[in-house]
Amino acid sequence: MAKTGTFADSLFKGVLTVFAATIILVVVAMIAMMFWNSLPTIREFGLGFLVGSDWQPASDVYGALPFIYGTIVSSVIALILAVPVSLGIAIFLVEQAPKSIASPIAFMVELLAAIPSVVYGLWGIFVLAPFIRNYLGPILQNYLGWLPLFQGRLTGIGMLTGGVIMAIMVTPIITAVVRDVLEVVPNTQRDAALALGATKWETTLIVLENASSGIAGAVVLGLGRALGETMAVTMVIGNAPQISASLFEPAYTIASVLAANFAEATDRLYLSALIEMGLVLFLVTFVVNAAAKVLVMGVAKGTNAARQA
Amino acid sequence: MNKIRNFSIFAAIVAFVMIGFACSGAPLSGTSDGGDGSGAMRLQGSGASFPKPIYEKWVNEYQKVDPNVRIDYQSTGSGAGQKAILSRTVDFGASDDPMKDEDLSKADGELMHIPTVLGAVVMTYNLDGVDKPLKLTAENIAGIYLGEIKKWNDPKLAADNPDANLPDKAIFPVYRADSSGTTAVFTDFLAARVPAFKDKVGASKQPNWVEGVGSGQPRNDGVMGLVKQTPFSIGYVEIAFAKANDLPTALIKNPAGNFVEATIENVSAAAAGSAAKMPADMRISITNADGENSYPISSYTYILVYKDQKDARKGKALAEFLWWAVHDGSQFAKDLHYAPLPQEVVAKVEEKLKSITSGGNVLLENPGK
Numbered sequence: 001m002a003k004t005g006t007f008a009d010s011l012f013k014g015v016l017t018v019f020a021a022t023i024i025l026v027v028v029a030m031i032a033m034m035f036w037n038s039l040p041t042i043r044e045f046g047l048g049f050l051v052g053s054d055w056q057p058a059s060d061v062y063g064a065l066p067f068i069y070g071t072i073v074s075s076v077i078a079l080i081l082a083v084p085v086s087l088g089i090a091i092f093l094v095e096q097a098p099k100s101i102a103s104p105i106a107f108m109v110e111l112l113a114a115i116p117s118v119v120y121g122l123w124g125i126f127v128l129a130p131f132i133r134n135y136l137g138p139i140l141q142n143y144l145g146w147l148p149l150f151q152g153r154l155t156g157i158g159m160l161t162g163g164v165i166m167a168i169m170v171t172p173i174i175t176a177v178v179r180d181v182l183e184v185v186p187n188t189q190r191d192a193a194l195a196l197g198a199t200k201w202e203t204t205l206i207v208l209e210n211a212s213s214g215i216a217g218a219v220v221l222g223l224g225r226a227l228g229e230t231m232a233v234t235m236v237i238g239n240a241p242q243i244s245a246s247l248f249e250p251a252y253t254i255a256s257v258l259a260a261n262f263a264e265a266t267d268r269l270y271l272s273a274l275i276e277m278g279l280v281l282f283l284v285t286f287v288v289n290a291a292a293k294v295l296v297m298g299v300a301k302g303t304n305a306a307r308q309a
Numbered sequence: 310m311n312k313i314r315n316f317s318i319f320a321a322i323v324a325f326v327m328i329g330f331a332c333s334g335a336p337l338s339g340t341s342d343g344g345d346g347s348g349a350m351r352l353q354g355s356g357a358s359f360p361k362p363i364y365e366k367w368v369n370e371y372q373k374v375d376p377n378v379r380i381d382y383q384s385t386g387s388g389a390g391q392k393a394i395l396s397r398t399v400d401f402g403a404s405d406d407p408m409k410d411e412d413l414s415k416a417d418g419e420l421m422h423i424p425t426v427l428g429a430v431v432m433t434y435n436l437d438g439v440d441k442p443l444k445l446t447a448e449n450i451a452g453i454y455l456g457e458i459k460k461w462n463d464p465k466l467a468a469d470n471p472d473a474n475l476p477d478k479a480i481f482p483v484y485r486a487d488s489s490g491t492t493a494v495f496t497d498f499l500a501a502r503v504p505a506f507k508d509k510v511g512a513s514k515q516p517n518w519v520e521g522v523g524s525g526q527p528r529n530d531g532v533m534g535l536v537k538q539t540p541f542s543i544g545y546v547e548i549a550f551a552k553a554n555d556l557p558t559a560l561i562k563n564p565a566g567n568f569v570e571a572t573i574e575n576v577s578a579a580a581a582g583s584a585a586k587m588p589a590d591m592r593i594s595i596t597n598a599d600g601e602n603s604y605p606i607s608s609y610t611y612i613l614v615y616k617d618q619k620d621a622r623k624g625k626a627l628a629e630f631l632w633w634a635v636h637d638g639s640q641f642a643k644d645l646h647y648a649p650l651p652q653e654v655v656a657k658v659e660e661k662l663k664s665i666t667s668g669g670n671v672l673l674e675n676p677g678k
Contacts, residue, residue, distance in 0.1 A: 239525035264388035264488035275465040
């Protein structure tokens with residue numbers, strides 16, 4: 001009996017290992033395939049592909065910089081807007097709100113996450129773009145117009161609109177994860193802090209500090225979603241491969257250019273350029289995630305050191 | 310212990326089944342072979358989005374004519390349609406702009422262009438307070454898309470529209486972000502008339518738009534939506550989209566010097582004006598056609614089929630469908646804002662369809678019944 005048990009255990013372990021290995025296999029296979037298929041443009045342009053700013057498929061000139069710029073800047077806008085709001089919602093739900101209010105709000109947040117991307121895009125065109133064109137844009141230009149960020153013509157379509165749409169889309173994800181993280185912080189910590197005479201605000205700070213690595217993880221998850229978001233952004237960002245200081249000007253993201261053009265790309269070099277863009281998106285995501293991980297470790301270390309001191 | 314053993318056996322079976330699927334490479338979904346002997350036959354086509362409304366209508370109506378033939382049409386875009394028929398993943402492709410010689414040479418068989426209907430690309434705009442249709446010349450449209458004409462009250466625009474109350478606002482041009490037959494027709498029209506446009510932007514499905522001038526949107530409905538929502542914008546779309554959304558369309562100056570509307574009659578006039586020049590392989594651009602009333606941004610749209618069909622049964626069904634489409638099917642064109650083929654062109658299409666063979670046998674023996 002004991003023998004079969006050992007056999008079953010090792011078989012179970014083996015099967016699980018196979019499952020785990022598929023993840024690595026899939027990632028490696030994807031990178032290898034994308035690299036292989038983008039060899040034509042890698043040979044033709046080399047690193048120039050990454051720093052070139054001209055994108056002219058008709059003349060076979062491919063530079064990815066405007067797309068990398070658009071992807072990163074729009075994601076950063078999204079995070080700047082989404083992170084404070086998400087944190088606020090999560091803290092409210094866990095630390096402040098009575099259950100009767102917290103449950104419906106939590107449900108609404110999860111509902112937001114379930115809305116299809118294209119619906120956000122339509123809402124962006126019909127509601128958000130006119131709002132930015134008619135209200136938010138003029139106000140920003142009025143008070144902050146001296147900044148190059150807010151100069152230029154106001155069409156309602158552009159980098160800012162794309163970033164705001166993304167922010168709304170990543171908010172539910174960040175909120176949901178942060179809420180879960182805060183909920184697992186032991187209640188004894190809150191009780192201890194309150195018992196020592198800390199205010200609600202100070203108690204929340206302590207909870208946040210202990211949950212910091214989890215919160216950073218939530219932000220990274222949101223960032224990943226923002227970097228890869230396609231449909232809604234394509235509909236409102238303006239899709240023009242240019243690098244402009246103004247947030248009101250049209251921009252373009254890597255995911256958008258892939259979505260708009262992949263099906264139609266027949267030319268060998270064009271197809272190769274698009275696949276290399278996919279590879280670049282992969283790299284950007286990887287670098288950003290790694291940077292975030294390092295940041296998280298730094299924060300966690302800092303907290304630990306502070307706790308020990 | 311029993312439980313553990315049962316579970317491990319179950320896990321092993323799951324693993325083997327999954328590996329089996331991964332290795333077999335067997336297609337899990339159906340293909341277009343339709344070779345189940347009996348029942349309905351399936352024909353699959355994909356390509357241009359420009360004729361999608363009329364093709365969908367045809368597919369529905371043809372069900373009544375021949376219930377045994379099912380046709381699926383996917384509007385994936387002209388470029389994808391060309392790619393699909395070249396790789397033979399569909400039974401017919403569809404494209405607005407004729408295929409280039411170098412692409413045609415990649416086909417492993419003679420690929421024929423069958424024109425089906427005519428359409429128009431229109432300029433639509435969002436200008437409050439301008440009630441009468443705007444009058445535009447090729448030079449001015451090119452100027453707008455080159456970024457040389459920046460404001461609506463530019464003297465060049467005002468010269469053709471003396472009565473219109475043109476605002477002192479920046480023009481926001483919208484173009485197609487994806488590779489598109491509509492763009493090919495539009496840029497072909499401009500490049501033929503304006504050398505500067507030909508040099509800087511060029512004529513193609515996805516030309517080199519000038520940086521900082523405007524915004525791209527995917528598909529006709531994307532351009533439509535943006536123009537509809539954005540004051541002081543201008544864009545080009547297939548006429549059916551503008552009509553369906555009740556947006557204004559500009560009158561365009563043709564080579565004869567008249568500002569003409571994109572009506573079915575004027576598109577037909579463009580086709581008639583160029584019918585004599587129709588080459589044997591039917592690949593022709595009819596932008597800037599001769600004729601007093603010819604609408605200058607008109608175009609044929611094509612279905613691409615192999616002259617020699619691998620499957621005689623399917624080939625016959627396809628040829629019969631196309632025969633029906635250019636004859637009985639043409640009655641549905643006008644309601645959807647397409648122009649039917651001129652009679653001379655229908656005669657040429659008949660010859661083409663009669664020449665479709667499979668293994669040397671003519672498939673349409675007694676067309677028209």
